[in-house]
Amino acid sequence: xxxxxxxxxxxxxxxxxxxxxxxxxxxxxxxxxxxxxxxxxxxxxxxxxxxxxxxxxxxxxxxxxxxxxxxxxxxxxxxxxxxxxxxxxxxxxxxxxxxxxxxxxxxxxxxxxxxxxxxxxxxxxxxxxxxxxxxxxxxxxxxxxxxxxxxxxxxxxxxxxxxxxxxxxxxxxxxxxxxxxxxxxxxxxxxxxxxxxxxxxxxxxxxxxxxxxxxxxxxxxxxxxxxxxxxxxxxxxxxxxxxxxxxxxxxxxxxxxxxxxxxxxxxxxxxxxxxxxxxxxxxxxxxxxxxxxxxxxxxxxxxxxxxxxx
Amino acid sequence: xxxxxxxxxxxxxxxxxxxxxxxxxxxxxxxxxxxxxxxxxxxxxxxxxxxxxxxxxxxxxxxxxxxxxxxxxxxxxxxxxxxxxxxxxxxxxxxxxxxxxxxxxx
Numbered sequence: 506x507x508x509x510x511x512x513x514x515x516x517x518x519x520x521x522x523x524x525x526x527x528x529x530x531x532x533x534x535x536x537x538x539x540x541x542x543x544x545x546x547x548x549x550x551x552x553x554x555x556x557x558x559x560x561x562x563x564x565x566x567x568x569x570x571x572x573x574x575x576x577x578x579x580x581x582x583x584x585x586x587x588x589x590x591x592x593x594x595x596x597x598x599x600x601x602x603x604x605x606x607x608x609x610x611x612x613x614x615x616x617x618x619x620x621x622x623x624x625x626x627x628x629x630x631x632x633x634x635x636x637x638x639x640x641x642x643x644x645x646x647x648x649x650x651x652x653x654x655x656x657x658x659x660x661x662x663x664x665x666x667x668x669x670x671x672x673x674x675x676x677x678x679x680x681x682x683x684x685x686x687x688x689x690x691x692x693x694x695x696x697x698x699x700x701x702x703x704x705x706x707x708x709x710x711x712x713x714x715x716x717x718x719x720x721x722x723x724x725x726x727x728x729x730x731x732x733x734x735x736x737x738x739x740x741x742x743x744x745x746x747x748x749x750x751x752x753x754x755x756x757x758x759x760x761x762x763x764x765x766x767x768x769x770x771x772x773x774x775x776x777x778x779x780x781x782x783x784x785x786x787x788x789x790x791x792x793x794x795x796x797x798x799x800x801x802x803x804x805x806x807x808x809x810x811x812x813x814x815x
Numbered sequence: 816x817x818x819x820x821x822x823x824x825x826x827x828x829x830x831x832x833x834x835x836x837x838x839x840x841x842x843x844x845x846x847x848x849x850x851x852x853x854x855x856x857x858x859x860x861x862x863x864x865x866x867x868x869x870x871x872x873x874x875x876x877x878x879x880x881x882x883x884x885x886x887x888x889x890x891x892x893x894x895x896x897x898x899x900x901x902x903x904x905x906x907x908x909x910x911x912x913x914x915x916x917x918x919x920x921x
Contacts, residue, residue, distance in 0.1 A: 522838070526845055545834055553827035560818045568824075572831040579835055579858060583842035588911075591851050595858065598835070602861050605831065609872045614880045618864070621887050626857070626894045633898045634850055637905045652847040652912035662844035666837045673833035677826045684822055690875045754880075761877035762884065769881075773888040780892030787899040790906075 511674045514548035519667035525584045526659040538580050545576045552678055568608050575601035586653045588634050592627055599623045613755040693751050694727045694734050696760050700752060707750040708736070716740050820873045828869035835862035849904070849911050853897045860890050 518541055525537035549572060556565035575598050582594035599622045606615035656662075697704050708715055719726050719736040727734050727746065734746045752760070762770065794802070839858030846852050864883045871879020901911070908915055 518834075522841060548834075549827055549830050552823070552830045554823045558821045558823040558827070560820075565824075568827060572827075572834075575831065575861075576834050576838070579838040582858065583838055583845065583855065588848055588851050591854055595854055598858060598861060602835075602865060605828065605865055606868055609828070609868050611868045611872070611880050611883075614864075614868060614883050617884070617887065621891065622857075626891055629894055629898055630850060630854060633901060637850070637901065637911055650848075650910075650912070652910070652914070653851075655847070656845040657847050657914070659845050662841050665844070666841035669840060670833055670837035673837070674830065677829045677833065684825075684873075689819070692875055754877075757877045758880045758884075762881045765878060766881055766885075769885060773885055776888060776892050780895045784895040784899040787896070787903055 511548055511551050511678055512671055514544050514551065515667055515671050515674055517544040518548070518670070519663050522580065522583075522666075523659055523663045525580060526656045526663070528586070528654055534581075534584065537584075538577055541580045542573050542577045546573055548674070549573075552674070564608055567604065571601045571604035571608065575605070586649045588653065589631070592630050592634060595630075596623050596627055599627070610754060611758075613758050691729065691734075693757065694729075694746070695725065696757060697750065697752055698726050700756070700760075703752070704750075708744065708746075711747065712744050715742060715744055719744075822873075825869055825873045829866055832862040832865035832869070835859070835865065847913050849901050849913050850898075852913060853894070853901075856893070857890060860886055 521537050521541040521544060525534060525541065529537075546569070549569070553565075556562050559565035559568065578594045578597040578601065582591045582598065585591050585594065599618060603615040603618045606612075606618065705717055708719075709717065716738040719738050722728060722737075726736055728737070729735075732745065736744050736746065738744070836859050839855045839862065842855035842858065843852055846855065864886050867879040867882045867886070869879075871877060871882075904916060905911060
């Protein structure tokens with residue numbers, strides 16, 4: 506029976522989505538979102554097991570809050586009939602995602618997500634929405650266009666979407682136990698080793714009379730013992746390393762970015778440049794100029810004055 | 816900082832990313848407003864970003880976060896191009912209905 510519980514949660518969510526997609530009064534919509542959030546909370550609960558899966562209980566509580574916020578806002582965004590509200594609910598999703606990334610110790614990405622998504626991309630969407638979204642009937646400015654009120658093929662879309670969700674759920678519940686073991690963090694120490702200036706400063710701060718440089722064994726300066734990483738100086742002194750010495754998250758991301766993906770950065774630059782060209786070419790409006798206006802644009806002044814001078 | 820990450824916590828994050836992906840997928844097919852359809856693709860990007868960072872955290876591998884930087888790049892480029900196209904189409908037909916552009920094919 507336990508095997509089927511996640512799928513029952515998925516089906517509940519699917520039925521809720523289908524009901525929420527139909528045009529209905531606000532109280533009904535709110536009830537549907539509540540049921541959807543309860544179903545996804547149940548699904549997350551089944552998969553995670555208990556809060557003890559997290560390193561700290563507070564992490565687990567924040568994880569639940571942020572993920573349920575994200576799911577509720579996502580359901581509301583997909584079903585809301587006013588596009589401006591969809592964009593605002595998407596801001597809520599971005600903020601909850603940033604919270605989840607903070608729980609995953611990805612501080613840089615969390616704030617970059619808020620700045621780039623909520624600050625830049627969503628503002629562009631809002632601009633275009635307000636530019637393009639005029640009321641069809643001027644006498645009723647708050648009525649929405651028919652294409653915003655009536656969904657297209659909700660049954661088929663919900664069926665396919667939740668087949669996808671069931672597949673993902675099956676993979677995650679069945680596959681998590683057979684994952685390769687989690688990392689032990691040694692790679693972080695090897696990055697510190699390569700940041701030689703920071704490494705030396707940190708070591709000399711806690712042990713001013715340490716004889717720099719330490720000797721290396723098997724290609725690595727940092728060795729791992731039973732009580733953690735340590736280094737050995739040229740005169741045989743052993744110094745245990747502290748976790749506070751590790752590079753910060755932002756440093757590690759920067760290191761990985763320029764060390765492991767140099768070509769991809771160039772590609773990202775090309776993509777952005779091409780997007781800029783494309784947007785400029787697409788959005789330009791061709792203006793028909795008469796012969797006289799063309800001459801004015803080229804010469805910089807009125808051509809008739811030229812004639813008078815001559 | 817060095818604390819390990821339990822597999823069941825990883826599955827929790829992966830399920831959240833799957834939920835966002837599935838809801839965005841449904842929204843993309845169900846909505847008929849062009850701009851909201853593109854918003855739903857951004858929602859699917861969010862789901863992918865969570866999965867990348869969670870798996871990266873599990874293995875102490877920062878490539879996951881680097882991938883999110885590239886997702887941001889692609890999302891920004893896509894938003895610029897898609898919105899330029901939408902503005903163009905809206906100027907032509909004065910509607911945002913995706914079904915109204917069926918006759919664009921020759």
